[in-house]
Amino acid sequence: MDIFTIGIWIGTLIFLGVSFAKNKGKTNQALKMAFNMGKGMAISIFSIIFAIGLILTLLPPADIASFVEKQSTAIATIASALLGTITLIPAFIAFPLVGTLVDAGVGIVPSVAFLTTLTMVGVVTFPLEKKEFGVKFTAVRNGLSFLFAIIIAYVMGVII
């Protein structure tokens, strides 16, 4: 295991220990909630992961990288951002996926744009959001998030 994973495990175990010492019942509730949350999301998480595995076989990251390289940054960035809007995926799958792409040589700017829209903008979740907040709110929130995803990506490209 790497240092970050060990760090988060140690931190959580300490937190869990303190929590147990302070309130056993509350801690048991939290553990139960964590377990059921995981159980509830398990199928969709495994589906997403197996879909990613399939896509990366058909389109190896190296091929994606060389394809992206041939495009201008602007086109590559907007295209990656659009690809990321299809659905919202949990961040803990998004990070390793984007890590794979960056390691294969996909530029920072398109990768960050993809990462941000992947977690913040969702076409699939649009109807759900519209039902709760109305069309205007949903359109404005997703639109602005998309726009700022591209701005964040460009600024990151300048800094890194």
Added chain:
Amino acid sequence: MVLKKIKDNLFFFIIILAYAIMTTINPSMGIESVKNSGYYIKEMLMIMPVIFVLTALLDMWVSKEKIMKFLGKDAKAKGVFLAFVIGSISAGPIYAAFPMCVMLHKKGASIRNIIIILSSWAVIKVPMLLNEAKFLGPKFMVIRWILTVVAIIIFSWIADKIIKDKDLPSEETSQVGLIINKGACMGCTLCTKNYPELFEIKSKKAVIKAHDATTIDKEKLQTTINACPVKAIEYIED
């Protein structure tokens, strides 16, 4: 029964079908796909349990009731800060945040703070920061985190200028009694544990058991309502 299962997990069955077709046509590609997936599953299993436990613990120990009072239109910087806190510590997927934010808006939270909660819920979960540092480097994580917070502050301000309170759908149903918001419930079973006589879990969602309204223990119910991590339970007395 089987059909319903397939319908509920349609995406999962499409993926299985895709694997079956691919392995038939080209077995080596099928094996390759499973290997690719294996890498992500391994990474996920190392980090996911601990992330769920950490988010659940944060959710349990940081009292949302206290924070909610400060999200109104008058609370400027403090409201913005607390909206970030709520979004970054809350448990559950983003669609669980929708109903909770609607509830906050009804209780007087500003549009700006709702947008901040939704956005930070999606991208700046505290337990996720270490995960991001692992895969993309600490420098990447810190810079992206700062830029994202700045971006959220700016675009929530813009959105607040465009969207008016009346643009949000108002509650048309004046239903009384006990209601569970199905869209929000993530089947964590806390309600069934707190008040087993009134709640049960059916196909991964909480439902209300048949009950006599006069025998509801108000105190017990209030504890249950407060315990729900996504605030999906509502009780309107008649």
